[in-house]
Amino acid sequence: MKILVQNLQKRDNLATELFEEHDPDLMLLQEINIHSETHSFPASNVSSIGYGTAIGSKFEAVTDIKYIQSPYAEFGGVIHKKTTIATVNTVQFVSFHGYNGQPFKKKHKLVAHIEAVLAELIPTGPAVFAGDFNTWSKEHLKAVKVKLESVGFHLAYSWPYPGRDDPLDHAFLRGMELQSSKNYECASDHRGAILELRLVNGTS
Template sequence: MRVIVQNLQKRPGLASSLVREHKPDVLLAQEINLKTEDEALFKTAAHNTSKMGFGTAVYGRGPTSITDMILVNSPHAETGWLIVKKTTVALYEDGVHLVSFHGYNGMPFKSVSKLIDHVAAVLAVIPKGSPAVFAGDFNTWSKEHVDAVTNLMMNEGFMLACSWPYPGRKLPLDHAFIRDLRLDSYTTYQNESDHIGIILDLHLDP
């Protein structure tokens, strides 16, 4: 299973371009600008987006590969109580749960506990013990953020498959956690977003 994880920075049409270029089985998109994407490609995608089309999405290559969509919002609003980060959860083939996660940010205070509340709210809707990919932009602005998220995920049976850099920062914001899956390889790539993207090649543990 080839999975792309990308914060798109609301760049018009970028998700469609990445799908055409890299031909993934799955795209876990954050900050998608859905109204600018190819309708034919994203007709059956699961998404948790605002009226303007901004949010997260889970794309699957086949027309019936994505089912059982669950939408989870952060328990905490931010930026003057106007913005609530959105997460999309969906079921993929072979019973793999997919999570496109855009974590609580909370500028300028960047609360660790509120980010953990958001992660926990998403974990609560994923069946325990099911294979899963939980990935995206976690907004882990400090080592404390990274450690807290990693510990919570490990307690739920996930392992940190990889983290990848955000330009100009020592600590990564983007992470991919997996459960009952094996990471064969990964490749990062540059694109027009401010976030680097990643391509993960995964398979189910026997």
């Protein structure tokens, strides 16, 4: 299974362009501008003006769709980061855009966002938890890893953010094997990732 993970920076029609360029089986998208896209996305958790997260699938039906927002608001107590969850071919997928956990913020608020998402997942079975975790803090990322590892995930891939030594974007897997990975540049300020995955002891 070929997975594309991308923060789109609200760029017009960028998800559609990346779908046509890279031909992924599934897309996990953050900061989508849903009203600008010509490609349809069956699961999208967006604001009234169309910004948020989405999951798109090329072949399989998308089921068990759930929409989560971060328990804590940011930017003046108004904005809650949005997360989309869906199941495709028995695998749970999470398109995650994390609470803004920069060092001036409290890491427990980012961890609380992770916990809110995990509460909606089936606690066992294959899953992909990927996206923009919104922090360069090693301390915050360590706390995220501890929480996700406690329920069977492992950090499979992190990819660079332009001009920074530490990444914002990560992919955690459970019951899935990473066969190959690469990252690419596009019109967004984030690089995107393409992951080739297969079920543990299973098929791609």
